[in-house]
Amino acid sequence: MRAALPALAALAFLPACRDSGPQAAAPEPPRPVQVADIRFAPAEQPRAFAGVIRARREADIAFRAGGRIAVRLVDVGAAVVAGQELARLDPADIALAMRAAEADLAAAEAEMRRAQADADRSRRLLAAGHVAAAFDDQRQATARSAEERTASARASLALARNRLEHTILRAPTDGVITALLAESGQVVAEGQAVLRMADPAERELLVQVPEGALPGLLSATAEAVLWARPGQPVAARLREVAPQADPMLRTYAARFALPAAPDWAALGMTGTIRLRAESAPVALLPASALHDRGQGPMVWKVEGARLVAVPVEVAQLGATQVALRGALAEGDKVVALGPQLLDPGTPVRIVQTRALATLR
Secondary structure (H helix, E strand, C coil), X not given: CCCHHHHXXXXXXXXXXXXXXXXXXXXXXXXXXXXXXXXEECCCCCEEEEEEEEXXXXXXXXXXXXXXXXXXXXXXXXXXXXXXXXXXXXXXXXXXXXXXXXXXXXXXXXXXXXXXXXXXHHHHHHHHCCCCHHHHHHHHHHHHHHHHHHHHHHHHHHHHHHHHHCCEEECCCCEEEEEECCCCCCEECCCCEEEEEEEEEEEEEEEEECHHHCCCCCCCEEEEEECCCCCCCEECEEEEECCCCCCCCCCEEEEEECCCCCCCCXXXXXXXXXXXXXXXXXXXXXXXXXEECCCCEEEEEEECCEEEEEEEEEEEECCCEEEEEECCCCCCEEECCCHHHCCCCCCEEEECCCCCCCCC
């Protein structure tokens, strides 16, 4: 009995030794993370530029003769047809100039007939040997000079008649009067603009484009939205871009043709050109989701309770948002805050609110 006491004491000591040893390591609890859903959008957001409808062909109309405007027959906004009278000059002075040209022509023709008669007589006298050859040459030269003076007088008379006809200003083509540059009673010089006329058959939208938008202007798809009816967009096509910037605005004038412009789209209406670039969509995420561990930019994609590192390419980096390209799909969940605190083996759980204690 006395020999069994040490054995019992040893057995009682064993549990105490076991409790004092190191305990087994407990599994790491999942770390709460804030996530963002992947949403795709065009790489370049649509851009818009406001402008006004202008006619492709617009010209200043002027008299081809100078004088005082006697009457103006049209007003701004009038639709005219080719050949229609627009204004008239006082023809008194030009009529006198034409009468003087007629008199000059009559005098030149009389002189030409006399010179030709002298040349005919001289030729006969030369053939009979009564005059010298030099005398006949002089008479022939005088006749030729009289003929040229007569031709000049005829041309002057034709010009005077044309100037009298040009006292009536006619529309060169069909169009619409867009501006009045002179009034009745005003004395205008030859070629001075009197009216401005536009052809409304071909309309286009004139906008001012900044230099930063020029590179993608040719490849972008354009449409026009007129402010009068914003719910009816109109197809547009870039026709020309000014080769030089405006010295005051530092913008470039761009003209977008409207081949299918509706009848109600009048000249001078305001509209907006919307440009959409044809490019692959990009994933939009908060800028705080982007991380770099020395092997290039990446994000943490959450798959269940596991993190997957996804290499990405930065398409555009903003102050609060980043556009990425990579192996991402619509609806994927990506850690949006504190990616530098996580490792591939870290268990995570998604929370709906920002955990400042863990995502600082």
